[in-house]
Amino acid sequence: MRLHWLVNYNFLSFSKIDSTNDEAVRISESGISGNFVILSNLQTKGKGTKGRDWESRAGDLTFSILLQNFIPVKNHFHINFIIANVIFDVLNEIFISYNLQHKIELKWANDIIVNNKKIGGILIKFITKGKNNFCIIGIGINILKVKSNLCNFAISLNELGVTINKDILLDKIITRFDMEIDDYISQGEKFSKIKNLWLKRAYKLGEFVHIWDGSQNISGLFSTLNNDGSIKLEISKNRFKNILFGDIYDHYLYK
Template sequence: MKKSMQELLSKNREKISEEAAEGIFQIDEEKIAEFIKEVGNYEIDYIPSGKIRKNLNTKYIGNEIYSFKEVESTNSVAKFLSRFGAKEGTIILSEIQTKGKGRRGKKWESPTGGIWLSIILKPDIEPSKAPIITLATGVAVAKTLRGMNIDARIKWPNDILINHKKVCGILTEANAKFSTVDYVIVGVGIDTRVDTNILADDLREKTTSIDNETPEEIEEYEIIANFLNEFEDVYELFKAGEFDEILYDWRRMSQTIGSYVEIKQPLGKVLRGTAVGINNQGALILELENGDLKKIISGECIIREG
């Protein structure tokens, strides 16, 4: 796989450059050369894939693992590999992301000391079902951290909190055509040993890391393997259409439900009220201050004191 992928990268240099110019991939000529070199030498000391595999009990998630020293974004790498035959369950890891991104194009700080990974999925689903994958991923991360005796909570739609501080973000990107989905990329960023003091002022007080929350020392490869094990279990439920079981676990571990929240939507619209639940499509159900119920499909959720 390593050799064939390197050949694909080399042969498609011109195509990548064209797509980069169109903004599809933010990889310039210099980055392409670095990318080819990295893929040709992807087994590095950052997190050896062999150690991860020894702790996996999955059938297909993690069968292929690409571990990089540095990339702009693991999701961007995953998109590229998806276009050139990467199998479902392929994992992309990087020690550092220089242009990590969150929802709505926000920058995601990805320095040394975190787990930055993307998973390539190829589910046979309608595009409308893709948001459930984000919720399912949140369930997998929360279960992984709870397995470390950490009381992790899920904030709608894509954050994991410890003691009301963010420790993990999830970015799901689907490539859909009409009524079908070609592939889905699930990006996960977990702060394991990140020094929160180096973060921007607006992030520092709202962010934590695993080593700040538990005295136990757990190797990153163990956390990754445990997460991938949990993820395959919940993803299998998703593919089987067992949404109720996924949503049950999501509600059980939710920080959002029952909280007074503020939802920031596009064009500056802000809604406030009590989050009373989520529906089977993953939308948040908000009880507004006038008592009306509102279904929220997307937006930035901020938990406020009621």
């Protein structure tokens, strides 16, 4: 790995850990200052959105980024869309290098989709402790062939014709993320450019979707993304509903 980003991050690597996000929480509570990248070969208690289990296998990429006092708390939700765009760009660059054509999409709020199957996910957590604020970004990318019971709704880089070491993939993602964050801060932390790019890549934009908000299913036309990161649904003609938390309903999440 090139690891140019080590100038801005402390790097921790584990052979096995409960969860890289949990380790990031422990660091935030310890009083240690700085930004961290936390990598593990295996997670025993990895979690996805809404506390769902995220199965981790040696060879797949599972890591977390811990940012301390990086941007104002009110803008923390921007990070979710920045990192999603970064992963899109990295995967697209890899596919081009292999002369492969695959359809990559970003599914609100946290999933990375390739050819209508999930290849990865993002889990964001925000913590405020005294005068300090922390943003924890957990990322999982499938590299190895997925298990047979998951193959109808999940996919991996290997199955898409890509052979890549997870350390190289990590370096590509962090290098790009560091560059995009620098640009974002230098341009005044504006969300419009990030949002517009994300919308061009959005899964099922302009289509009828179902959203599970944790307690109920809400259906409507995926109209756009609002400036607070919420999704705007047209639930009937000229009648709209904004949803800040939830997932676009898919069979691989709610079987």
